[in-house]
Amino acid sequence: MLPGGKERHTVTVWLMKDSASGDFLRKFTEDFERGHDDIRLDIRIQQWTGIVDKVQKALRAGPADAPDVIEVGNTQVPQYVEGGRLTDLTLESLRDWDMDKWLPGLAEPGREGTQQYGIPWYAANRVVIYRKDLFEEAGITAPPKTREQWLADTEKLNSGGNQGIYLAGQDWYTLSGFIWDEGGDLAQESGGIWRGSLDSPAALRGMDYYRRLQALGNGPVDADEEHPPQSGLFADGRVAQIVAVPGLAQAIVQKNPELADELGFFPVPGRTAERACAVFTGGSDLIVPRNTDERFRAVSVVAALTGAKWDTELARTMSYVPHKTTLASAVSGEEGAAAMAVGAAHGRATPSTPQWTAVEADNPIKEYMSKVLGGADPTTEARRASRRITEALDPNVT
Structure with missing residues (x-):
């Protein structure tokens, strides 16, 4: 009980392991509780393994057993929207949170129709990690700005x-x-x-560009970037470029310390020099379960975490991209994060449907890519893969 008989309410917050440093959370908690003397924060760190089932169970629980704010992966939000168990935060988004400036790759998966359930928090996406020394040897004085120039430079x-x-x-x-x-x-x-729409003319053009770029290296056509881990191949060989999140540079340098001063970063080039390529945006949204007894206070926690002060502090601390395009300058001094921010402005997420997990479980896109890179007809294989995507999204569709 506070002076004057005022009651202190506990707001339970689930955050994911390694999303924020312990020092950041300590500073945030102290600052928040100083400004909200009726709230005590109970931040509980969760593991990514098994989190979907754990969140689903929490959303069905009684108020006494449920968290009030949950950090979730941006592409997971559609799964939690099903069943009507999330609080609609559209009014707060429109009124107070400048949702028109949110990164689209975080905002779109958190939305169903006109209702906003997931509030963007932070983002990360792929950039090009390159060796400055090999660029210099090849006479390339600046990273490419267009996809066609990227092909020419890579050759x-x-x-x-x-x-x-x-x-x-x-x-x-x-x-x-x-x-x-x-x-x-x-x-x-x-x-x-x-x-599925891999067989559209636009999607086929995207696959054709991937084919042309992939042919300029020795990457296997029947494996992804983790098999074997591309960081090890980059560290061990004279590889000039990989496409990865900037954080992978730490693993590269750990394996080959001689590259510590040779690594650079640039956004994946776009069709024109004026706009970087669209990229897949990963990251997290914050949700408020409908079964909370502390809706107003939970919303105040979300507002603080996603406000300019703490969102930019998190981005600088963890080398993330802030959740708004207008906050990108917060990471301008860090080359990798700044390159991410340029791409994130045009970022996207996977299709916003809870059934997308079924597609990834037996991913037909990977098989499609391998077949095309192996010489199969792109249109035929795109149609086959699109049918498999459609069947995974809704087995009843013919």
């Missing part, structure tokens, strides 16, 4: 025993960016029905 880097780029054949997140950049999509919704 130039293939000299003297160097590999211009390592790009695994099944890196479907990178492919997705090229498809979106061409105006296509992995799947599209019409009249409440989702259908």
Whole structure:
């Protein structure tokens, strides 16, 4: 009990392991509780393994057993929206939170129709990690700004025993960016029905660009970027470029300390120099369960965590991209994060349907990519993969 008989209420917050440092959480808690003397924060760190089932169980629990705020992966939000167990935060978003400035790759998965359930918190996405020394050897004085220039530069880097780029054949997140950049999509919704759309002209153009770029390196056509881990290949060989999140540079330098001063970062180039390529945006949203007894106080926690002060502090501390395009300057002094921010402004997420997890469980996009890179007809294989995506999204669709 506070002076004057005022009661202190506990707001339980679930955050994911390694999303924020312990020092950040300590500072945030002290600052928040100083400004909200009726609230005590109970921040509980969760593991990613098994989190979907744990959150689903919490959303069905009684108020006494449920958290009041939950951090979730941005692409997980559609799964939690099903069943009507999340609080609609549209009014707060429109009135106080400048939702028109949110990164689209975080905002779109948190929305169903006109209702906003997931509030963007932070983002991370792929950039090009490159070796400055190999660029200099090839006479390339600045990173490419367009996709066509990227192809030309990568071909130039293939000299003297160097590999211009390592790009695994099944890196479907990178492919997705090229498809979106061409105006296509992995799947599209019409009249409440989702259908695979890899066979659209735009999506086929994206696949053709991926084929041309991947052919400039020795990446396997039948494996993704983790098999084997591309960080090890980059560290061990004279590879000029990989497409990855900037944080992978730490693993590269740990394996080969001689590269510590040679690594640089640039956004994945777009079709024109004026706009970087679309990229898959990963990251987290914050949700408020409907079964909370502390809706007003939970919303105040979300507002504080996603406000400019603490969102930019988190981005600087953890090398993330802030959740708004207007806050990108907060990471301008860090080359990798700044490159991410440029791409995140045009970022996207996987199709916003809870059934997308069924697609990824037996991912037909990977098989499609391998077949095309192996010489199969792109249109035929795209149609086959699109049918499999459609069946995974709704087995009743014919």
